[in-house]
Amino acid sequence: MAKKDIDWSNLSFGYQKTDYRYVSYFKDGKWDNGQLTTDENIVLNECAGVLQYAQTVFEGLKAYTTVDGRTVVFRPDLNAERLIQSAERLIIPPVSKEQFLDAVQKVVKANEDYVPPYGSGATLYVRPYIFGSNAVIGVKPADEYQFRILVTPVGPYFKGGVKPITIRVCDYDRAAPHGTGHIKAGLNYAMSLYAIVEAHKQGYDENMYLDAATRTKVEETGGANFLFVTKDGKVVTPKSNSILPSITRRSLIQVAKEYLGLEAEEREIYVDELEDFAECGLCGTAAVISPVGKVVNHGKEICFPAGMSEMGPITKKLYETLTGIQMGTIEAPKGWIVEIK
């Protein structure tokens, strides 16, 4: 095995074609066994369910090299479970957990030369997705689907050290009109594009979405969950059934309690209490935690005492412990690290 000649530490978070992708077809009521293919293009009927009614769901996880040179993925069973839940919500026939895990093994193994080396900060991003592929014109679910996984090497989220970001409180609702905010679906992302483009134009890195009903409670950003630290060192994250259950956030809560001996709690968080927090971060697969330095709520600036120029102390401990667990320098809870064989 020879790693590809890639400048790993200068990769961006972008797509790059690799050698293989996985594809399985659903037809006549069942999924086939799946296979790897070298063809990165998909040919679809003009009336495919995914194109007309956005019947598609996805997941995101990463494969990387540990300190002792193993290729691993982080908690893929949770991505499998979440993909199944997302699929059920959009009347997409779910793949089994076994097929999902087997597909991840096969596609990462086949592209092992693209898994960035330990210490490069880069990872192989793994993107499973399922979509309706046959022609549908009446509003109904498709009869045929494709379950695919593409992989692409992506760069470290933070180049040249961690840089805290500024976000704005957003006036748009993130969720698609049918309450799909808690699933990982293309629909939610399409609905958030307008808001993120506008935020960037105004100089913000991200949007803080509020609950649609009362517009007083913190939900999440377009693609990451919030995590706050109180002034007395307690970790709190928003409780809501319309945010995506981030695997990183759930892992960080467990790390806070079991590895760092901190109190951690999921509860409703009001925008009005933002100024009481000492630290704020965004959690997701790509960055683990990105510190937030400032939130702007319609002109009112809320700066977090820790985290304006660097990561706050507790955010940093959480970050270092979870990345240590992922990279194999700290012992992982059972089942968190799955080796690609």
Ligand SMILES: *Cc1c(COP(=O)(O)O)cnc(C)c1O
């Ligand atoms: C993927 C995603 C997250 C982060 O979840 P992880 O499982 O930690 O990667 C948070 N919010 C949204 C809307 C997402 O799509």
